[in-house]
Amino acid sequence: MDCAGCARTVQQALDHVPGVRSAEVLLAAEKAVLQVDDPGIDLTRVHRAIEQAGYGVPAAATQDRGASTAPGGDVSRRILRLFGTIFGAVLVVIIAGEVLGLFDWLVENVPWYVGALGVGTLGYPVFRQVAAAARRGRIIAHTLMAVGAGAALASGQWVTALIVVFFMRMGDYAERFTTEQTRDSVRSLTRMAPQTARVVDGDEERTVAVEDVSPGEFVLVRPGERIPVDGIVIEGRATVDQSAITGESMPAEAAPGRRVYAATIAQLGALRVRATAAGRDSTFGRVIEMVQDAERHKGDVQRLADRFSTYYLPVVAAVAATTYLVGGSLMATVAVLVVACSCAFALATPAAILASVGAAAKEGLLIKGGKYVEALAKADVVLVDKTGTLTLGRPEISGVLPLNGYSEDELIRLGASAERHSEHPLADAVRRLAAGRGIDLAEPEAFEAVPGAGVHALVDGKKVSVGSDRVAHASASASPRSESGTLLYVDVDGRAAGVFTATDAERPDVPRALDELRRLGIEHVVLLTGDREAVASDLARRLGLSYRAELLPEDKIEIVRAHQRQGRTVVMIGDGVNDAPALAQADVGIAMSAGTDVAVESAHVALMRDDWTLVPALFRIARRTMGVVRLNIGFTAAYNVIGVALAAFGYLPPIYAAAAQSLPDIGIMANSARLIRQERAEGLQPRAPLFRQPSADGH
Numbered sequence: 001m002d003c004a005g006c007a008r009t010v011q012q013a014l015d016h017v018p019g020v021r022s023a024e025v026l027l028a029a030e031k032a033v034l035q036v037d038d039p040g041i042d043l044t045r046v047h048r049a050i051e052q053a054g055y056g057v058p059a060a061a062t063q064d065r066g067a068s069t070a071p072g073g074d075v076s077r078r079i080l081r082l083f084g085t086i087f088g089a090v091l092v093v094i095i096a097g098e099v100l101g102l103f104d105w106l107v108e109n110v111p112w113y114v115g116a117l118g119v120g121t122l123g124y125p126v127f128r129q130v131a132a133a134a135r136r137g138r139i140i141a142h143t144l145m146a147v148g149a150g151a152a153l154a155s156g157q158w159v160t161a162l163i164v165v166f167f168m169r170m171g172d173y174a175e176r177f178t179t180e181q182t183r184d185s186v187r188s189l190t191r192m193a194p195q196t197a198r199v200v201d202g203d204e205e206r207t208v209a210v211e212d213v214s215p216g217e218f219v220l221v222r223p224g225e226r227i228p229v230d231g232i233v234i235e236g237r238a239t240v241d242q243s244a245i246t247g248e249s250m251p252a253e254a255a256p257g258r259r260v261y262a263a264t265i266a267q268l269g270a271l272r273v274r275a276t277a278a279g280r281d282s283t284f285g286r287v288i289e290m291v292q293d294a295e296r297h298k299g300d301v302q303r304l305a306d307r308f309s310t311y312y313l314p315v316v317a318a319v320a321a322t323t324y325l326v327g328g329s330l331m332a333t334v335a336v337l338v339v340a341c342s343c344a345f346a347l348a349t350p351a352a353i354l355a356s357v358g359a360a361a362k363e364g365l366l367i368k369g370g371k372y373v374e375a376l377a378k379a380d381v382v383l384v385d386k387t388g389t390l391t392l393g394r395p396e397i398s399g400v401l402p403l404n405g406y407s408e409d410e411l412i413r414l415g416a417s418a419e420r421h422s423e424h425p426l427a428d429a430v431r432r433l434a435a436g437r438g439i440d441l442a443e444p445e446a447f448e449a450v451p452g453a454g455v456h457a458l459v460d461g462k463k464v465s466v467g468s469d470r471v472a473h474a475s476a477s478a479s480p481r482s483e484s485g486t487l488l489y490v491d492v493d494g495r496a497a498g499v500f501t502a503t504d505a506e507r508p509d510v511p512r513a514l515d516e517l518r519r520l521g522i523e524h525v526v527l528l529t530g531d532r533e534a535v536a537s538d539l540a541r542r543l544g545l546s547y548r549a550e551l552l553p554e555d556k557i558e559i560v561r562a563h564q565r566q567g568r569t570v571v572m573i574g575d576g577v578n579d580a581p582a583l584a585q586a587d588v589g590i591a592m593s594a595g596t597d598v599a600v601e602s603a604h605v606a607l608m609r610d611d612w613t614l615v616p617a618l619f620r621i622a623r624r625t626m627g628v629v630r631l632n633i634g635f636t637a638a639y640n641v642i643g644v645a646l647a648a649f650g651y652l653p654p655i656y657a658a659a660a661q662s663l664p665d666i667g668i669m670a671n672s673a674r675l676i677r678q679e680r681a682e683g684l685q686p687r688a689p690l691f692r693q694p695s696a697d698g699h
């Protein structure tokens, strides 16, 4: 598929396959996503429908790794330059030909049928496309141009027809390269994906495709190699350049027990890794998949552009008919048909969005759809969770206050045992406290987590509740009010047993990031927390935010909804299980990098690196992207309106119209490519060098 029109053709063909409820065709990813009535749908019918529409399904369609062998960005750029040169040369010849009267001389002295033969030969691929569309009862952009060329030919102007056809072919090439370039932003990610892994099986070592590595197998990684799978280090040490996943340039340490990720690079050290996920299931595989699928979630602007291109052709046809009926000039009519018909409209948004999403992914910002780029660009409310989002999410227990005759150790043992299976950062703090004092934990029975409140569990046959006053009322009313710190109350069998005080350090990069958000004009930033009033107000005051405290997860969603009802575009930033519903409800949910899996899944943007400066960067990227989109659309619209007007009034000879027609594509491509380059310059960190020089102390 070379252009958005192709994608639409394939989509319509797929829509008509029995059993297909809806089809979505992704141009850049070269994918079709089908919603089917029956999962056992006959795929050969799907393939046949695609082939009948004039396209093909590559043999490796089930394995999109093939994309990585396609030509890279440099190649397409070189070809483009070549294309530009030819284009310019031909333009010079045409202008000279017109001015010097060469074309009139040709028309008079070369027999018409020779010219017609030339038009037929050069235009054959285009005419075939038009005919195929006509058989399916469809009109494509080329249809109108072909009619124009036909009309010129019929009136004896075969040179004009020849030039129109020539530029149609050139336009096709321009379109193809624009699409290629769009694909490139995804492909440059794909190229980082490891292809093979060295699996060790006893004493034997064999090289297999990454897709064939099963979880539990052992994989060897030599210094300087890309780690082929997600896994746990079993043996060896290395510094690992994780920039492929996180965009972070500082290498991380890998040692036995540590997690490593596919596509990251082991430097200065060999590792033996037990695989946990490979290929598409790996973190990197999912990143690629999400970037590819970013095309699926179209925003309003993009949908508008799509809808516009549907109505556009009939309008052009009507203008052409009017020109002929009113003005009576066949040449003016031909010029109208020729100048207005390019794919540029359909390309204006995806070209920019995909360039931007691809570039953002490389910096550690995973944006799951174009729609979220649009929403971010116009967002006016930002809601931020506290624990784990504004704070490091690594609280320390700073105070232990037993009540009713419990000993400190007994209180800690009961509390930590009850928290044994909780994912909450506070639970982790209690467990670390227990471990620090060498206290052995009991295995809790009947564990129940209450998101945003705490846990209940049976420990040694006693019902232990740990958390806020919502789950542990007795301790809450029995203990003295303290002013600072998060309080974790512990009730045992409904009686007060004690209180822990926890403090969690703020993330150091938050104040600067918030300042930057304000500078971007986002005034309305609200702290949302399940923690108590005193802690929330203290932090909110220091950061200059407004706040809402003691919230349950459902309260957080309700706050998101309330802002949305006021017509605001809401961004929610969070990390926890308790944030997940609000993240999903927000126009854009952003999950912190260390966030729980459910938060990362529910969110629309995932930060792959623990760095708050990514948040304002995200807003800047989104705004710039939408700026480029608007420029693309505005430019194309203005260009076409002016072009059609000039043509209709006879100021644009068909030959010039044909040349003019292929320019918007090039403009859009050049404009969108700026996004790929600019993001790097925007103060995000420089990329890591592939190999770091060992420092003096041998690290």
Ligand code: ADP
Pocket: 385, 386, 387, 388, 419, 422, 423, 424, 426, 427, 450, 451, 452, 453, 454, 455, 466, 467, 468, 486, 487, 488, 528, 529, 530, 531, 532, 551, 576, 578
């Ligand atoms: P935030 O909204 O700031 O991320 P949460 O909603 O996760 O905070 O938690 C709100 C409050 O609920 C905490 O301050 C704590 O008192 C209590 N809480 C939640 N989960 C737990 C848990 N597993 N153990 C103890 N307390 C918890």
Ligand code: MG
Pocket: 385, 386, 387, 388, 389, 574, 575, 576, 579
């Ligand atoms: Mg949280």
